[in-house]
Every structure is written in structure tokens, then in C-alpha cells.
Amino acid sequence: MKNRDRRPMRSGPGGSSAGASRPGPRGGKDGAKGSAGKGREERPRSADKRPPRAEAEASSVRVAAESARALMIRTGEPPAERVPLILESPGAGDFHLIDSGEGLKLEQYGPYRIVRPEAQALWPKALPSHVWERADAIFTGDTDEDGMGRWRFPREALGETWPLSLLGIDFLGRFTSFRHVGVFPEQIAHWTWMKERVEEAGRPLKVLNLFGYTGVASLVAASAGAEVTHVDASKKAIGWARENQALSRLDRAPIRWICEDAMKFIQREERRGSRYDIILTDPPKFGRGPNGEVWQLFDHLPLMLDICRELLSPKAVGLVLTAYSIRASFYSIHELMRETMRGKGGIVESGELVIREAGLDGKTPGRALSTSLFSRWVPK
Template sequence: MIQLLTPSNFKDYELIDCGDFEKLERFGNVILIRPEPQAVWAKGLKESEWTKQHHIRFKGRSATSGEWIKKDLKTPDRWHIKYQNGDITLQFRLAMTSFKHLGIFPEQAVNWDYIIKSIKSFKTPQPKVLNLFAYTGGASLAARAAGAETTHVDSIKQVVSWANENQTLSGLDNIRWTVEDALKFVKREVKRGKKYNGIILDPPAYGHGPNGEKWKLEDNIQEMMQDVVALLDENEHFLILNTYSLGFSSVIVDNLIRSSFPGVKNLESGELYLQATSGCKLPLGVFGKFFKGA
């Protein structure tokens, strides 16, 4: 079943408008303008409204880096926002990086909701969850807050430290932090006979492990998926595969999961997007996910 999903309960985030290869967003009380290669249409609001509303604008020096320009020097370089799902509240520290990122991808709140719902429905007393390519830990925090024993794997030490800071801000503890190449980690876990009730993958199009290992999505994702499904607990499990690559459609993800796990049940696939207040929809990746309860 192909779906279109957008976050519905992330009050600290708002996509105000997007177009002309930019997006106007609110994170907490701070409004930013950032580049957005998917926004090929015209802006819904006038340029004067964008100029009036924003506090900070990202100016690119190249396709991969740039600098932030503040309208008011009193605007903070770092600040916190909250995500809430029922009795679970997560906090994130945001910061302006030279790569235009802030430390969070708000469209992933859809997946955090799914993680929390899945874990809370398990009969296993303390389910085990593995988060691969885990970045600053939104999915790891959601899993831990829902009661799972959580392992967080990313190849970049600095972002794992950032995720650990988010853990503290959220009043959580005991997430297992691992700085390692994700594919190497998974292969080792398979050899050890490890099992997980939940696995989350959000792989980049390109990447490098801590020892120079190369990752290319279309070359490595099939091998990764075949190893990952071997780690799933047979009785209770969920899996989420999320990709942000202009060459990947939800049909590709659907086929990839079905070929790697022929017995899959309850498979959902589709596209994540952010609904702008101005009316347009901004696509931000495709997903495939499935769940099995006891």
C-alpha cells in the first residue's frame, strides 16, 4: 500500500512555505531560510514576507557548504526544541552547521510515532532496537523512551556525541553508543546470532565509515537488507527503511524489502513530506516499514 505521510503532532516545527529551491521553516521560536533542491516550484508567499519573517538565512558557498546570516545578532547559535507523543517528550539541541543542517530532520517524526506505537504493543518485556545510520538520535530516543534496550550506530563520532547530549536533555539513559561502519556492525551481529525486535535504517546516498569504508546506497543497500532481516526476532519485530535519494522511489524500496524478506507481512511504503502552512507539500524521502506482533 503506497502512502503519503507527514508529521501531525510536532508543534515545535512548522514548514511555513517553500519554493524557488528554498524553504522557510520555524524551529521553536527561530525562523530560518534554507536551500531545498526539491522545491522546484514558485514560492507561495511573497519574497517580502519571507524577508520579514525570517531570523537567519543560509547562504551557500558551494553545493555542500555555506554560512548562516543573522538579521539580529541576538538570535542564538544553539537552541532546544521538543517533540511530544502522549506521555513521551523528547528534547533536541539544534545548531547551525556549515552543511545547512540543524541536527534534526522533522519529517522523521512520522517514524518516531511508528517506533513508539510498535514498541508499546510488544509483549516482550524489554524489546531490543537497533538504529543504523542514526545521526543525532531522534529514532534512538523514541525507542528508548518507549522502553526498548537501544543500540545507536553511526560512523561520525561528533554526531554520536550530539545524540548523547540529546539523550541527557530528554531525561533518558543507557542507550548503547557505537561509532562504526553500519554494514560492518550488522555483519558482526549476524555472526554473533544477535536478534532485535526493531531495526531502523536511514542510510545516506553516499557516506564513509570511520576507517574510510565507502557506502553508496544503490551498491550496498541490498547487501545491508539481507543481513538486517537475519537480525529480526521471529516473534515480534518492526523494520523501517527510510531513504532520501532523488533516484529512489517508494516502489524501489517496496521491491527491495520484499526481495530481502519474502515472508514480510503488513508492509507499508510511500513518501514522507512536510505540509507547508502556505499550502504546498515538500517531499522528503521514501520509506518502507512493516510490523509483526506476537
Template sequence: MLLLADEWNEYELIDSGGGEKLERWGEYILRRPDPQAIWPLVQEWDMWKKPHGHYHRSSKGGGNWEFYKRTPERWTVNYKGLSFHIKPTGFKHTGLFPEQSSNWDWIIDKISSAGRPIKVLNLFAYTGGATVASAYAGAQEVVHVDAAKGMIAWAKENIELSGLAERKVRYIVDDVIKFVKREIRRGSKYDAIIMDPPSYGRGPKGEIWKIEDELFPLVELCMQLLSDRPLFFLINSYTSGFSPYVVENILKLSMGQKYAGRIYSGEVGIPASRNDLILPCGIFGRWEEE
């Protein structure tokens, strides 16, 4: 299954190739590296040569932005009823993964049509795309967990920017595994769990995360946090080389052993506006109540 992020007005993947992508974020054009775009760039036309900003990757790791036109430090893009701050960061990212809009639409549909209060746990929650979607959909409560204080602050800004400051959202700066274990001891329960684990990471106190070692045990731990009638479980991954069936099999061996429901997986991607190419952007696995 391939889910396309093709309902944007204020974001556009214009073109890709040669290890890079050309995007429009609102009024601003950015050129960034993308490891998936290994096909050749057909033509480096004017917009490629003079975007607002171009992130140059260094041979020693990392990189830097070069700006050709006046660009604000940050600006706003909207997706349907959701709003997000965009900021070119030192790690080439902008603070938002637009391909996740297909998951946001699904989250909004599941929560808004549930007909009952839904409590959501969002792990490795970054700047809160899924948190904003859950709050917008009317979740009773969203618990947003990330190890980085800066990402938590950015997520709060996105909630406020989307006009959702009055919704119940708890922001937790913590190592995800430690937080989940504490929630188990507290007897906390959630109706929906979302996670977007990195391939490798460190918690606020230096805790090491390796997805191949930690993902399945974490999902098993999260099983203890589910309510008697869970609504959904969503796993996203950007780990290079992982098939969608990796996360589908994990859900089958966890959720599928205890709950009746539908389990499926696939890729998320963005169609380019200048040609018929689709840029693959990651994988997902879902369990949902039937």
C-alpha cells in the first residue's frame, strides 16, 4: 500500500533527483538532500539554481544552509485545519514531515468518528504533527513525549498556532521507554498509540536507542497501556532498508495476538508536481479497531 500526501495547498514537492529534492513551503522554495532520490536530475532549471535556500551537505557530515533570497527565520504553513511553524534547521530538516499528512487524515477520521472519548499517546513525537491532528480531531487528551526540549517547545507552538491551546495536551520531556514503564506502574491507559521511532537516538540522560533492538520490546510494553477497547496503534519509520512488513509483523505478533482488528502496512510518499515521479518517504504499520 502506498499513501500519497497529495492534498496539500501550501506545500509542494516540485522535483527530485541527483540526491536532492526541490520543495515549496508556502512562499519559499528550498533545496535539500534526500537519500531516496538516487535517480538523475533531468534538468537543473532556474528554480533549482536559485531557490530561497539550499542545504549543502558536508563530506565530513552535517552541512549548512545557503540562502539566495531573503527568507524569514521561520514561517507558517497550513494543512486543512492544522498549522505549523517551518524553520530550516542545521540538520537540513524544516520541523515538519509533509508526507505524514496521509496519516494525519487517518488519525482525524478515526478519532472524530469514534463516538467515545479517546486518549492518545504520541511517542517520539517531534514537533507534534500527529499531536496537532489528534487534538484537532477532538481527542479527550493527548500525551506528547519527546526527549528534546526544543521539540516540545515547537510542538506547543504548533498547537497554539492551530487554535488548539484549550485542548488537553500534556508535554513530557523524557526517554520514551522510561516514561512508558512509569505509566505502566501508574496504571495509565490509552485508546490510541502513535510512535515514530528513530533508527538511533539518545534520551535526555544519554539513554541509547537502537530500533532493531528496542522497537518490538517497546511495542510489547505499550500493549500494557492500552484500554479495554483500543482504537488504533500506528508505527512510522524512516529507517533505511526496513520493509513495511517489519512493522506489520511486529503488530501481528503484539496487537494481533490480543485484539481483533485490521493490521496492514505500506509506504508514504509525495508526488512531484513537475513530473510523474513519486518520492518515497518512509513506511508505516497500522492496527485499527474494526
């Protein structure tokens, strides 16, 4: 966008970096998922004894002071809006949600039935107890989204990894200490949308996947014909993604695997004049970059979206934001997205991602389980 279309505003805490990984978290399996990955699963802990909040604030101020990138005040009309939009991800490939209730969910991942905590499953279980008791793996321990725990295998010991397939992509499931298994199936709705846009474009689209975790979204895009840049702060997450690439026989696909803090990466891409047709960003509420950069969702999200706007190509297809485990309405990220995209035209559609129960056979519709908030800008 030309400079006359935007005015600089003083830098704030949004100048911080930490492309936070979703935990080993939604980032690596061991807490290395620092910042640019999906810091939702495992977060590296600080080496010193300062309280996490105080440390995060000190780091945020320090990085903000060093940042030369100011948040822009956008002018022009905000995009049209479509709210609320509920995107339902059905079972696909080797996954479906069998049942939920009483703070738990029972899922099918390939050959395994898995029980994990789910705070939003407030209702009673629909299936009898003997079905739940036949689970192959049960996560126990801290019920916080980013809390550590352990897996219990009531029937027989299982290996750390096992093969899975989703939307034509083969990848490894893995029992991590932060309850996650290497894929977030609620994202099927976004991935299907992206796959269709890439296939119908008639030209190779460039896709940027920020906080990319184990690479399933990147592989879906690449298999459809896109040129993909995948960014995550966790070396182990990147290694896992490369394993998935080999399993999917996409070794020759045009994918750049970048292990770096997400905010640092996109600021450098902006200075380079790089452009992308689709940007997926799936940040954690808190995370750390490979060099200790701190990511705080509420502090840093405005600047991240602001830079992402600058990275959109003239014929961009969409900018997708997903937010997990935050105490906020989807309207908060909806209005932020509309402010960010002022003068850009198009439409901002926001709401929730949900997964519907499908029973033991994967074909019997049940209740819808809300998993996350999202906001998506698309051209009209």
C-alpha cells in the first residue's frame, strides 16, 4: 500500500517479536516451540527466577524499544462484514470426533481412540461408559490448554508416533506431553478453503504459513500447487514437518522451512518487499522465539496483522487469523481485522470454528464443539 494511504502511529508494545510457536506447543513436542510456531502446546521456560509476567513485560518493553516498525493508522472505509460465521469441520481422513461431554472429548485418530480434556464440553456424554473405557490413550494431568501432563495407555503400550492421513496428506501423529498429537482438525475448514482457492487460481499462489507447527497446512497448500513459506520457532516442529513432507512424498514441493521468530521474519519480509497471495496465521496466546523473544497475543497481534497486510499481493486471495484459548469474543479480532484492512475493500468474515460429533461410525451427526475464534479477510 502506498504511504499516502496510511499514517504512522507511535510504536507500542506491539513492536515485540516472538513469532510464538504453539507449544512444542502447537509447536514442537518438547517445549521448544518458542515463538514462531504454534506456542499453544509447549513453551520453553525462563532460565531465571523472575515471575513470568514480569519477565514477559520487561522483554516486551525491551524489544519494543528496539523495533523500528510503527503500527499504521489505516484510512478509508472498513471492509464489508459477515458475522457471525460458524465454520464446521467435519471428520476427514483418519480423524473424527466420536463423542464429548463432562469436560472430555473422545476422538478417533487413525487406529486409536483418544480421550483428552475439553473444558467447553459442558453437556453429558452421549455414548455409554463402556465405549469411553475402550480408549487406547488418555491424557491426564494439567487440564490447562498449555499445561503439561502424561498419556496413559490402558489397553497396551503404544509407540510415540503413528501414521495419519488428512486431506490427502500423510503425516505422523505423536503423543506429546502437552496433550496435542500433531494436528488441529478444526483447521480442516480453513485448509479446505485454501486448497480450493489454490486449485482454482489458474496460477501458482504464494502461501505464507505463520506459526506453522508440524506443517500439515503447508503440505495441503503445496500438494494443491502453491509455493509455500512455513515459519515456526521450534526446531523440533520444523523437523517433524520435514518428516511429514517425506511421508507425503512431497520432497520436491516448493516449500521453504523457516525456523525463526515469526515477527522478526515478517518485518524482514516487509523490508524486502516480499508478497504473498494467502497468509495463514495461527498464533498462541503466549510463546517464545528461539532467542527468547516474547509473544503476547493481546499486545502484539495488532502489529502482526498490520505487517501481514503489507505482505499481501495485489491479487491476494485471503488473510486468515485463528485464535485459541483466549478470553475474548470473536468480535474483538473481527473489529481488529476490519480496522487493519481499512481501504482494502473485500469482506471480513469472523466467528468460530467447530467440530461436530460423528459417533463411532464417523457418520452420525451429534453436537457441535466450539474450538476457536477466527477472522478472515477475502476480496469480494
